[in-house]
Amino acid sequence: MSYKYFEEYDQEITESMKNNFHEIIKGVGENPDREGVLKTPERAAKAMQFLTQGYSMDAEEILKQAVFEESYDEMVVVKDIELYSLCEHHMLPFFGKAHIAYIPNGKIIGLSKLPRVVDVFARRLQVQERLTHDILECLNKTLQPQGVAVVIEAVHMCMMMRGVQKQNSATTTSGFRGQFKKIETRNEFLKLISSDLK
Numbered sequence: 051m052s053y054k055y056f057e058e059y060d061q062e063i064t065e066s067m068k069n070n071f072h073e074i075i076k077g078v079g080e081n082p083d084r085e086g087v088l089k090t091p092e093r094a095a096k097a098m099q100f101l102t103q104g105y106s107m108d109a110e111e112i113l114k115q116a117v118f119e120e121s122y123d124e125m126v127v128v129k130d131i132e133l134y135s136l137c138e139h140h141m142l143p144f145f146g147k148a149h150i151a152y153i154p155n156g157k158i159i160g161l162s163k164l165p166r167v168v169d170v171f172a173r174r175l176q177v178q179e180r181l182t183h184d185i186l187e188c189l190n191k192t193l194q195p196q197g198v199a200v201v202i203e204a205v206h207m208c209m210m211m212r213g214v215q216k217q218n219s220a221t222t223t224s225g226f227r228g229q230f231k232k233i234e235t236r237n238e239f240l241k242l243i244s245s246d247l248k
């Protein structure tokens with residue numbers, strides 16, 4: 051599926067979210083009947099469904115569409131996969147980059163499926179730790195590779211726009227399975243994701 055053409059808005063959900071956003075607009079002290087915000091409850095209801103579309107997606111199904119038998123057994127790294135998610139505590143965005151690596155074990159995956167899996171789990175209410183873990187476990191289960199690694203670097207709007215209001219702190223989370231538990235394999239991956247090679 052392509053996000054650009056995402057049109058799978060559920061009418062019943064849109065209707066009920068619309069009513070809630072109408073109340074939120076009133077709650078913040080804005081006039082919900084002012085022309086500029088008349089359609090805002092519907093827009094916001096659709097935006098919220100877009101941002102949480104991962105709930106209706108199945109990561110394993112997506113991965114299974116492009117698994118190929120191949121004897122390549124070196125590290126495969128896809129880095130700088132941009133991600134946008136919503137923190138489950140404040141429903142404010144956190145966003146950044148995911149870096150994924152795996153060492154095949156007889157099976158390789160279509161490269162585009164890695165960013166797709168990131169999106170399936172990012173487009174939900176999340177914490178960065180669980181997002182990292184969800185991606186890691188899904189790849190480990192579906193590909194059964196010799197090893198898999200996921201690193202996520204992100205900034206959290208709930209720490210920037212409100213709360214502690216820190217503009218320059220970023221959070222890094224990581225998870226390693228199989229061969230990546232070995233320090234030299236892990237270091238090779240970390241070196242590859244920190245290089246400027248695009």
Ligand SMILES: Nc1nc2c(ncn2[C@@H]2O[C@H](COP(=O)(O)OP(=O)(O)OP(=O)(O)O)[C@@H](O)[C@H]2O)c(=O)[nH]1
Nearest residue numbers: 137138139144176177178179206208209212213214
């Ligand atoms: N571990 C983790 N914490 C997160 C993530 N996103 C947001 N948080 C934190 O969730 C916590 C919620 O803490 P609470 O004390 O219940 O909420 P709060 O009063 O709004 O906290 P402050 O943000 O400190 O004002 C905060 O410390 C947030 O920084 C995440 O992805 N992972």
Ligand SMILES: [Zn+2]
Nearest residue numbers: 137139140208
């Ligand atoms: Zn938050």
